[in-house]
Amino acid sequence: MKESLSERFARHLSDIRAYRKQTAPNQTKFWEMVGVTQSGGCRYEQTRSLPKPVAMLLALREMGLVSAAQLLEAKALVEEVEPHLNKAVALEETRTQRDRLKIQRALKELDGLVDVPGLDEIRNKLRDGLPT
Known part of the structure; x- marks a missing residue:
């Protein structure tokens, strides 16, 4: 019986290191296309679970909807507009x-x-409202 897309993708995610070795020449190239550093990717391969946005990008690639080159183009675009995102912050x-x-x-x-009735209460409310 042929493996379904979801079964194949679940298998890949369960052993992300093996999947990476099948699809990219090295860790840096594989993780770069989904916006993750090589060291971050190494941690995902060893112990940490993948963040959902990273898994979604890998799923799009697995489904054949985007190529590695398109993911790298998208990464470059986001990096280009990143200063505008930081302005909002x-x-x-x-x-x-x-x-x-x-x-x-x-x-x-x-x-x-x-000696103003309720003054301490007002002070406390203001202090509680101070952003940290």
């Missing part, structure tokens, strides 16, 4: 810093107030 960090400063200023203003 930087913007979020800036917002978090702004929020932290606003809360700290409000706490300083509250420190000047004395």
